[in-house]
Amino acid sequence: MIRVVLAEDQAMVLGALAALLEIEADLEVVGRAADGAQALALCEELRPDVLVTDIEMPGLPGLELAAAVKAKGLATRVLILTTFARPGYLRRALDAGASGYLLKDAPSAQLADAVRRVAAGLRAVDPELAAEAWSEACPLTERERQALRLAALGRSAPDIAGELGLSEGTVRNYLSEAIGKLGAANRIEAARIARDKGWL
Amino acid sequence: MIRVVLAEDQAMVLGALAALLEIEADLEVVGRAADGAQALALCEELRPDVLVTDIEMPGLPGLELAAAVKAKGLATRVLILTTFARPGYLRRALDAGASGYLLKDAPSAQLADAVRRVAAGLRAVDPELAAEAWSEACPLTERERQALRLAALGRSAPDIAGELGLSEGTVRNYLSEAIGKLGAANRIEAARIARDKGWL
């Protein structure tokens, strides 16, 4: 019997996924969490074989959750289940020690199989996503990412300069760099592109 | 036995919701659709009691799907199931003839109840969402919405003018109007606010 903990912030989806897994005779959902911190606590307490988790969750996001589980030396394998087909996410997930990366767009029948593969110590990664993951690395520097993230919220250059402790001119330089690297026409488009790729 | 058709673009979630509903003895999932057009065809063919549908779907979005079902004179009741707690969406859903509006954040146990309520001819609307729905109407005019939507994609004023067949100055006027009405500092923030409220 494979013991599973589920983490997903949308309660309805959490319950539905649990129902889906419970159908399988060899799987057992032993814990459910609505956020990352709760999931981590459950993993420590219940020592499940597999943790199935979303990426975007309040508090502790899925990627950090995966890293935390590994850091604590738990034998629990992590399977990421997410909406986003973003190469950057997959790469970071694997870096964080995740064993699998499944898309919510994938057929529901694949979930149980992926859980079994991961429980057996194998990897379960969406194949077409894996291809571009290693090709497309994020070209932005840390500072450029920070500036772009704030710009995406509508902050002006002086605002951003204040929040990052930089000068206005430097902020414009970073944004200009980012715009150039991403082939965008302005900061708005650049932010869209970066978000879509998972580079935030 | 209440006959249900499910429409949801994320295959994994679609399968999981079906599993959740199939648990109930009095509910039967007779059809599944991955997009709006498919859902409409299934409703015509199968004449289900209830159609449970997401809002954001490729092709025919959920709100138009609801309107189409009603326009065809089908007895099928529509229950919207979505991520977005946006007053604008709820209002438009009810205008489109939907009988219920449930959030994916709600506990999964509520889904079956909502389906039963809707099948019985009652309404099923998230109560706290209902409150603000009638208070906050979208203050933007049609033109302002169009301009803002394009601006949100990173288009420049001249670009937008071209796409809408307006002059550049007029586009700037509309955006300025929208920024003022929404209390934003610039077009980027205005777009964020409008998106969050469901005014697009």
Add this chain to the structure above:
DNA sequence: CGCGGGGCATGACATCCGTCACCCGCCCGC
């Protein structure tokens, strides 16, 4: 009929943005 308001446009002005050239200081490798 008159008049107000919405949609559209123009022109002008002050900022803000995107770009470029160039500068400094620091750390790292050769």
Add this chain to the structure above:
DNA sequence: GCGGGCGGGTGACGGATGTCATGCCCCGCG
């Protein structure tokens, strides 16, 4: 120890953006 990256900064320029005043046309409504 010295030349280059690299992070950070300055200054300037042209174009984009946000605001305001003003004007036109058209339609609905009192």
